[in-house]
Amino acid sequence: MSVDEIQVGLLGCGTVGSGVYKVLHKNEESITNKAGAKLSVKQVLVKDKDEELAVDVPDEELTEDFTDILNDDEIEIVVELIGGVNPAREFVLQSLKNGKSVITANKELIAKHGEEILLTAEENNVDFYFEASVGGGIPIIKPLKSSLAGNKITKILGIVNGTTNYILTKMDEEGAEFDSVLKQAQELGYAEADPTSDIEGCDAAYKLAILSSIGFESRIDIDKVYVEGITGITKEDISYAREFDYKIKLLAIGKEEEDGVEVRVHPTLIPEDHPLANVNDVFNAIFIEGDAIGETMFYGPGAGQMPTGSAVVGDIIEVARNIKLGAQGRLPCTCFENKKVKEPSEVETRYYIRLEVLDEPGVLGQITNLLGEYNVSMESVMQKGRSDESVPLVLITHKVKEGDINTALEEISKLDPVKEVANLIRVEE
């Protein structure tokens, strides 16, 4: 085989796979120039050759048998776009062991088996690239590993799930409730029929585990990521947050502090003038703080056929450049350390607390006194309306340990005038 042509095998030809196929063909000439070699898709693995694809693939390029790709020595790059752990993990590991470089968009696979896969790639002197696994088309993995490599990364704040960002944006814009916006999102194709992984924060947690492992140079076990979804957010919370000049976003938060690393995904109040506060609809953005660069943010489409295809093709070009020069393994795993991940109870943050209380004199005093006993001090308080029944009392605290706030709220819920602790949402500055 000539060095001037590099053969690619695609595993899967769904949304992203067809995007990759389209991008490679549409911009073929320019891509060949940049890669220094023609990148040709030789085989595409599909479940059923007779099923219609979102892109025209000639019959002779289709196969239903993975070993057709695995055993084809001309194929030097395998692109895994099946998703999920099985059989993706096996296909990836076997490809690497057969001397093929692998590119994937599979965040679950990397978050759960990244170490094993990266080690296997290293042992076999091939590349494993995964730009598309976080932030769809947004360049973030390679910038972290190269342009920002001189920094000690101290903070990562990401809006990394388009479905939940769409839902929260619409709840804000339309004053609508979660359920109705979710339904609307499903109709528009922005949410899956089973939206659990998105709305419960799992998708964002996979992405945070990947970003944090690279940013903090220490493998972050997916089980160590605290996860809370957005199903408990009401239109009232969004509207009260706005009165305090905050937006509510599902944030993936990674921080390195002196006593360890924090990794958590949860709905978060973020100041309206923060660059992330204006990231709306299905857009994603990743805000990075480093000791040299200060603050930087990467913004763009977090999903979709062509944006994700763009990220995968960027990886294919990078790997092709390495193959041309025999420089595979150029960007290896960067988890050099083994840092402590804090328990949720050790994390210190600010909180938004929404209570339902009886509209009686002295209630606020009772509550703030009790909070004070647990070292919780107030930044702002707002009582909404007057009523013979209960009224909402909204508090924003200064920084406090999660353990302390939970104990304090347990006590508060026992106070007579307190009808309900209606919501507790973290606040980021």
Add this chain to the structure above:
Amino acid sequence: MSVDEIQVGLLGCGTVGSGVYKVLHKNEESITNKAGAKLSVKQVLVKDKDEELAVDVPDEELTEDFTDILNDDEIEIVVELIGGVNPAREFVLQSLKNGKSVITANKELIAKHGEEILLTAEENNVDFYFEASVGGGIPIIKPLKSSLAGNKITKILGIVNGTTNYILTKMDEEGAEFDSVLKQAQELGYAEADPTSDIEGCDAAYKLAILSSIGFESRIDIDKVYVEGITGITKEDISYAREFDYKIKLLAIGKEEEDGVEVRVHPTLIPEDHPLANVNDVFNAIFIEGDAIGETMFYGPGAGQMPTGSAVVGDIIEVARNIKLGAQGRLPCTCFENKKVKEPSEVETRYYIRLEVLDEPGVLGQITNLLGEYNVSMESVMQKGRSDESVPLVLITHKVKEGDINTALEEISKLDPVKEVANLIRVEE
């Protein structure tokens, strides 16, 4: 010399040079891990060894003679941070010819002599990297050349000059005039004693020439970039723009359309909900549109010791990775084509026009009729106040060729009730 240590020579130790020195030392362990080799500064070229530097450099690392670095075979990477064309160009070319890879933050040098330098690097099989030349610490050059390499880039909109962005932000926030804000910026160190290159748009033009050459894969001659600074922007323009829901920013605009490439730097009205509209103070951002990714934006500090140091060190690490693997030349010049750059008169855009007119019946009719004769149609019109003398009349047009608008305005200026064509600013969607 062991492969596990790579020697670096720094040319210049001013703001950026001392930043590079600091970053390399501060994060030495992590940088060594990532580069796969210890990166040691062996020699620093300064004008005068006795002058105090912003960072502690041991005497034995200082030299006043460039040939000490040029002829030191152990030095494999030269970092040029002198700025300007002479002697930077000679130093860079000689270093490349002596087999050293070169990194620079020098936008003027690249914009004016990029082709010669990149060819020399290629002929000598070494690297020439320049991430810090655009957007300070913001990763943008490498993302364009790698993560986004699968795209045909169609549009580049950049806020790439911190000084002018600071001035326009303050004029907007404080309702202040240009001159007083410029003075304030100079006192704060955000503007130079001689601010010409910033406020007249030259600095932004260099950066646009670099971005466009990479984005459109065709060398953009700096002389082909249309440049207009911000000195003609008044607080009235900013306030009227706001009434139409626009902000005024100094934008570096590159577009590829069917009939050629447009490259222009000028004050621009941009809709308030555009991601660039909220990039304030000295921050920079580059908004990119590609056929696969759609829209993406890179935001961060556009200047400063540590952010620019961060970008340079990112390049040093990348080049070190190439040296370790013998993969120099991995990211060569990507100007594969020779595209036509449009003349300013061929460019079609929308315009904001501010006139001073007599407050008489029929004036608006006269003006819009005349504009209509030159194919200029109106999108919005606003007349401010009433007066016996002249009043401002502000128009926003639909798309029109620059040639047509200029002829139309010449005719309009001759109308009796028109006292002055006070300003003409382009509008971007």
